[in-house]
Amino acid sequence: MTEQQETPPTGVSKALQKDIPQATVARLATYLRVLAVLADEAVAIVSSEELAVAAGVGSAKLRKDLSFLGPNGVRGVGYDVIKLRDRIEDVLGLSEGHRVVLVGAGHLGRALVGYGGFRRRGFAMVGLFDNDPAVIGTSVTGLIVRDVAELTDAVAALEPTIAVITVPDAAAQGVCDLLVAAGLQCVLSFSALALEAPATVEVRRVDLAVEMQLLSFERARNAESAAEEAMSAAAGALLPRVSMTTSKGAVVQP
Amino acid sequence: MTEQQETPPTGVSKALQKDIPQATVARLATYLRVLAVLADEAVAIVSSEELAVAAGVGSAKLRKDLSFLGPNGVRGVGYDVIKLRDRIEDVLGLSEGHRVVLVGAGHLGRALVGYGGFRRRGFAMVGLFDNDPAVIGTSVTGLIVRDVAELTDAVAALEPTIAVITVPDAAAQGVCDLLVAAGLQCVLSFSALALEAPATVEVRRVDLAVEMQLLSFERARNAESAAEEAMSAAAGALLPRVSMTTSKGAVVQP
Missing domain, CATH: 1.10.10.10 (Winged helix-like DNA-binding domain superfamily/Winged helix DNA-binding domain)
Incomplete structure (x- = not known):
């Protein structure tokens, strides 16, 4: 610098x-x-x-x-x-855009495929996979759900740069292994489990419960600060409070 | 300390x-x-x-x-x-657990209601609301979807400590206003828009595209480091690399 x-x-x-x-x-x-x-x-x-x-x-x-x-x-x-x-x-490595495949066409997978924010920000959904015969062949926002058995061939053809895993926890590591074997180097996982992958592969885990816990913490902290302030005010002691931060000063995104 | x-x-x-x-x-x-x-x-x-x-x-x-x-x-x-x-x-303010209401029973809302990680970690889903007549009255993981018009009365009865907003962006601020008017002080929003609320209300926004962008950044950074290393190795220059961090050292959750 x-x-x-x-x-x-x-x-x-x-x-x-x-x-x-x-x-x-x-x-x-x-x-x-x-x-x-x-x-x-x-x-x-x-x-x-x-x-x-x-x-x-x-x-x-x-x-x-x-x-x-x-x-x-x-x-x-x-x-x-x-x-x-x-x-x-x-x-951020976004200049050339990203091609994304998603494995697991349940509610969360469908929500992500339909999420306008991805396309607007250069993430193009190019493939959607599941292992449920009742779901394979159906269309989600214009994308046909393919059999996960075709994943390796599809990755070779689609050349995705990012894979998203939204399968049940029990299936997540197997899907991750498949993706890594197919050559993916960037994985976003919504599984509650930590996934194992070679050091050359980036695996980022999104844990939705952590967001709730962070919210709970902010609430607890500010409730405590408010209670302290009320006590200070009641005691007539108005000492400077250097370390206090407000909820509005906190950055919203992690 | x-x-x-x-x-x-x-x-x-x-x-x-x-x-x-x-x-x-x-x-x-x-x-x-x-x-x-x-x-x-x-x-x-x-x-x-x-x-x-x-x-x-x-x-x-x-x-x-x-x-x-x-x-x-x-x-x-x-x-x-x-x-x-x-x-x-x-x-984290979790000792007494949290009671959660969710507004917006689309794919994302249903995925969250069905997410086992919440209940395991003390977040009990107590109410689910939507404004779509085709969805109101249906059951999601044992919870009946109620008309959002009942929200104010339901909040008074259910006494939730957290509300989750998973409605389309255009409806998000209106739902947030309703929740605040009903007395909610903790809101987790999945809307891409910033929501306005009084300073006494905690609003935490989860932006799923940001997770993708962070993954993209890690990938770009490590690809760059790998390229630099290859160049250094080729030139026989093995200088210490103090500031480099590996993907495995990074914390997965935001």
Whole structure:
């Protein structure tokens, strides 16, 4: 970060990529969503304050996050919406889009296939698989459910970059093994179980109960703070409360 | 953290609650899941190394995380599984369980109602609502879908502590307003839109596309690192790589 930056923008972001904290990456995804809306509305320039408010973060944090992308923005003017969007897409590895196959056409799988947010953000669903004869051959949002027995051949033909697993827990590891054997290197799993895969394969697990638990924690913390405040107020003791954070200051996405 | 700790365990955790980083809270939820499995298997004591491996984090990070809970564990022995589980549940505000209502009985809503992970972790689904006459009155995993017009009365009767919104984006703010008016203070939204609510209400948004983007980023980062390594190896330059992190070191849950 202290070296002179002479490489072109994409080179800079690639070089800095491995130093970006996970929390910043999650916020970059949020900024990207806001920028996409602004681009749709033909907004050319956005100030850091406007972008921060729309993303629900403080503007100091936003500027710090964007500093990981290398030089961008003009002091007193703002950020070029299209350039900043493209820069973030580049850093997140989204520039070329992703082709996604999904295994498990139950309620969750169908919900994900029908989720407009994926296509809007460059994730194209190209294949949908299940092992239930009653489901194979049916259509989900225009995509025909195929037999999971065809998965290996289909992966070779479809060349997906990401696979999503939404099968019951008992079947998840077997599906993961199939996908890895077929050459997939990026897996998003909704199984409650930890899946084993070679170190060269990225497996990211989404645990929906964790989201509930985080919500529960925020609630418990703020209820406690409110109770403390009430007690402090009652005692007439108005001491400074340095470490307290509000729910509104917390970043919504993990 | 440097003060003498004379308050009882639950008091300690409450007092420290507001200082716990978000990333630690997410990992506490992961430890809790592992501890629940161990408790089911009647395991009484677990070492920090065992717990760290099962949770997929480094043991130093685990010990640091658990230090936020106040004193626990015995050096050279390990952690009492039941005590640690109860302590984490207390900190996460889960001790008394949660009663959950869900609005929007589409694929995602049905997937969530049927998700075993919620009940196992103390989240009981007590009400399910929709506005589609074709869906109202049908049963989802034993729960009858009710008319959203009954929501206000139902909330008064069911006394839920958490509401989940899985309706189409266009309807999400209206449902959120209804829930807030009915007295809900904890909302988990799967809408792509940011929802407005009073500062006293916790709204947590789950954006499934962000999970895909984080996966894409990890992939791009590691592909870049692999390419750099190949270049370094080719040039015979084996410099230390301090800042590199591996995919396996990253915490899976947000």
